Amino acid sequence: MALGEFELIRRFFERPARRALLGVGDDCALLAAPTGGRALAVTTDMLVCGRHFLADAPAETVGHKALAVNLSDLAAMGAAPVGFTLAVALPEVDEQWLAGFAAGMFALADETGCELLGGDTTRGPLTLSITAFGEVPPERALRRDRALAEDDLWVSGALGGAALAVREALAGRMLPIGHPARIRMERPHPRVSLGLALRPLACAAIDISDGLLADLGHLCERSGLGAEINWPSVPVDATLAGCTVTERQRLALAGGDDYELLFTARASQRHAIEALPLRLGVPVTRIGRMSAKVGLRVTDGAGRLLEPDQRGFDHFR
Amino acid sequence: MALGEFELIRRFFERPARRALLGVGDDCALLAAPTGGRALAVTTDMLVCGRHFLADAPAETVGHKALAVNLSDLAAMGAAPVGFTLAVALPEVDEQWLAGFAAGMFALADETGCELLGGDTTRGPLTLSITAFGEVPPERALRRDRALAEDDLWVSGALGGAALAVREALAGRMLPIGHPARIRMERPHPRVSLGLALRPLACAAIDISDGLLADLGHLCERSGLGAEINWPSVPVDATLAGCTVTERQRLALAGGDDYELLFTARASQRHAIEALPLRLGVPVTRIGRMSAKVGLRVTDGAGRLLEPDQRGFDHFR
Numbered sequence: 001m002a003l004g005e006f007e008l009i010r011r012f013f014e015r016p017a018r019r020a021l022l023g024v025g026d027d028c029a030l031l032a033a034p035t036g037g038r039a040l041a042v043t044t045d046m047l048v049c050g051r052h053f054l055a056d057a058p059a060e061t062v063g064h065k066a067l068a069v070n071l072s073d074l075a076a077m078g079a080a081p082v083g084f085t086l087a088v089a090l091p092e093v094d095e096q097w098l099a100g101f102a103a104g105m106f107a108l109a110d111e112t113g114c115e116l117l118g119g120d121t122t123r124g125p126l127t128l129s130i131t132a133f134g135e136v137p138p139e140r141a142l143r144r145d146r147a148l149a150e151d152d153l154w155v156s157g158a159l160g161g162a163a164l165a166v167r168e169a170l171a172g173r174m175l176p177i178g179h180p181a182r183i184r185m186e187r188p189h190p191r192v193s194l195g196l197a198l199r200p201l202a203c204a205a206i207d208i209s210d211g212l213l214a215d216l217g218h219l220c221e222r223s224g225l226g227a228e229i230n231w232p233s234v235p236v237d238a239t240l241a242g243c244t245v246t247e248r249q250r251l252a253l254a255g256g257d258d259y260e261l262l263f264t265a266r267a268s269q270r271h272a273i274e275a276l277p278l279r280l281g282v283p284v285t286r287i288g289r290m291s292a293k294v295g296l297r298v299t300d301g302a303g304r305l306l307e308p309d310q311r312g313f314d315h316f317r
Numbered sequence: 318m319a320l321g322e323f324e325l326i327r328r329f330f331e332r333p334a335r336r337a338l339l340g341v342g343d344d345c346a347l348l349a350a351p352t353g354g355r356a357l358a359v360t361t362d363m364l365v366c367g368r369h370f371l372a373d374a375p376a377e378t379v380g381h382k383a384l385a386v387n388l389s390d391l392a393a394m395g396a397a398p399v400g401f402t403l404a405v406a407l408p409e410v411d412e413q414w415l416a417g418f419a420a421g422m423f424a425l426a427d428e429t430g431c432e433l434l435g436g437d438t439t440r441g442p443l444t445l446s447i448t449a450f451g452e453v454p455p456e457r458a459l460r461r462d463r464a465l466a467e468d469d470l471w472v473s474g475a476l477g478g479a480a481l482a483v484r485e486a487l488a489g490r491m492l493p494i495g496h497p498a499r500i501r502m503e504r505p506h507p508r509v510s511l512g513l514a515l516r517p518l519a520c521a522a523i524d525i526s527d528g529l530l531a532d533l534g535h536l537c538e539r540s541g542l543g544a545e546i547n548w549p550s551v552p553v554d555a556t557l558a559g560c561t562v563t564e565r566q567r568l569a570l571a572g573g574d575d576y577e578l579l580f581t582a583r584a585s586q587r588h589a590i591e592a593l594p595l596r597l598g599v600p601v602t603r604i605g606r607m608s609a610k611v612g613l614r615v616t617d618g619a620g621r622l623l624e625p626d627q628r629g630f631d632h633f634r
Contacts, residue, residue, distance in 0.1 A: 048441030124365030129446035
């Protein structure tokens with residue numbers, strides 16, 4: 001017999017509330033207010049099957065990614081994760097899929113100290129919508145509009161791996177499970193600890209979901225600035241070693257889906273930021289600087305202007 | 318030329334932040350923490366086209382309803398609305414539809430004093446997911462598990478109108494725009510002011526989305542109690558006047574979608590609760606009582622047991 005809606009929620013999504021005053025199972029969840037002058041950071045992301053993940057993606061990776069992309073937004077604000085809600089439309093009740101999905105989601109939730117507060121389950125084309133909550137002192141929040149001219153421009157991790165895996169999948173050449181680029185695509189790791197460490201160090205931050213140039217463009221627009229990127233400094237994912245230079249530029253600069261943090265900081269913070277990788281186990285690389293001159297400029301090692309494809313991902317273009 | 322994702326958000330969904338410290342346009346929104354010991358109430362609901370609203374429903378009513386069902390959950394908790402996030406999957410950019418949708422949603426947001434904090438827009442089968450936030454003193458929250466044996470059982474408004482309109486629509490006899498039952502279906506009015514007024518008066522509450530008996534069942538289960546309903550006292554929507562008694566019972570007791578509040582209170586609060594309609598313009602009716610004896614019992618005027626169809630709506634049955 002198929003599971004009903006309420007039994008489904010009970011079986012896969014109801015766990016005892018830890019931090020919440022009241023968790024899953026009532027009209028609303030209740031969450032104690034942030035203390036010490038901290039504000040609540042709120043973000044929401046929707047994942048549609050066939051668009052943000054493939055229909056045959058392992059359920060565990062879908063659960064991981066649905067939460068990860070939201071936690072990445074919290075990280076890009078310097079917020080500490082607290083909890084999240086989940087709304088899900090399912091074409092049918094597939095208990096094995098749900099068990100895998102819940103396992104992937106809760107593993108990341110437990111790792112990052114946030115809990116499922118409530119949700120909604122309905123029938124429909126497979127769609128997941130998570131809203132995540134964090135806490136951050138508002139004066140320390142890593143807003144997009146706080147970059148300053150002459151700020152250093154930094155990026156975490158390495159870029160282009162996820163985009164490579166997406167390209168191969170769309171071309172019908174899905175990389176095998178366990179391939180580093182496929183892991184980058186299916187199991188992005190939100191840079192939560194880096195976001196927290198950057199609160200006193202960075203001026204502005206954004207996470208890279210649409211592509212380095214596109215997301216840098218958002219940050220520049222909000223801050224009323226331009227930026228210069230030194231292409232040879234850009235950390236390119238090792239899985240792109242076999243690509244041509246043009247492919248490497250396109251995947252690393254415009255590929256998206258890496259969920260690394262792009263942030264700006266005063267030059268005076270260089271030493272403090274360079275000390276972060278040893279402490280956090282997250283590489284950070286200085287790739288350029290912010291400029292009062294509007295527009296994005298990418299240069300080669302000799303200072304010559306490159307003209308890579310700057311378009312990032314846009315769901316309606 | 319079709320609108321891009323970011324231009325779409327800017328055109329239809331970005332408004333200056335009023336209450337939020339930071340609104341739409343960054344990785345996260347920032348919301349000041351509730352003060353005075355109040356907790357944050359959080360709820361989420363997803364609406365799928367063809368399931369929660371019809372494909373040809375006026376866009377303005379879809380925007381209204383997507384927010385209304387979430388505000389109804391806040392009302393059922395006694396929470397004052399603060400803000401909400403919106404995630405939307407759209408099959409295409411239909412500017413006229415988006416303008417209508419935004420108008421319906423923002424009209425209700427303005428009326429209830431809550432604002433759009435952030436969102437996500439993607440391409441996919443038309444699906445809307447809203448997460449709403451409110452504030453409530455946790456010790457005053459109208460939880461489902463706080464009903465007491467011998468509590469009076471109350472309901473707001475009148476029941477069955479929305480279910481009548483749904484039934485007619487599914488039978489290919491869509492009621493004309495402006496018909497009171499169709500208004501009940503497409504433009505449910507969340508009982509926010511009643512929820513706030515009930516904080517010091519009620520023990521427990523739930524909003525009626527699945528049907529009176531089904532939602533009463535949820536409340537009873539959480540409180541470890543049963544309940545008795547006196548059928549002749551149940552306020553039946555005037556649009557059901559032409560229905561048979563059996564139809565009236567089925568639509569009013571098991572129909573759902575009315576988004577009225579069902580709540581319990583000590584008998585000592587009767588006079589205070591009976592004074593609410595004059596103050597708030599919202600009818601409230603005493604329809605039965607909570608009982609230590611588990612199970613739901615519906616009786617006719619002479620105390621005889623009725624056996625109406627008790628099944629409420631379940632998306633997976």
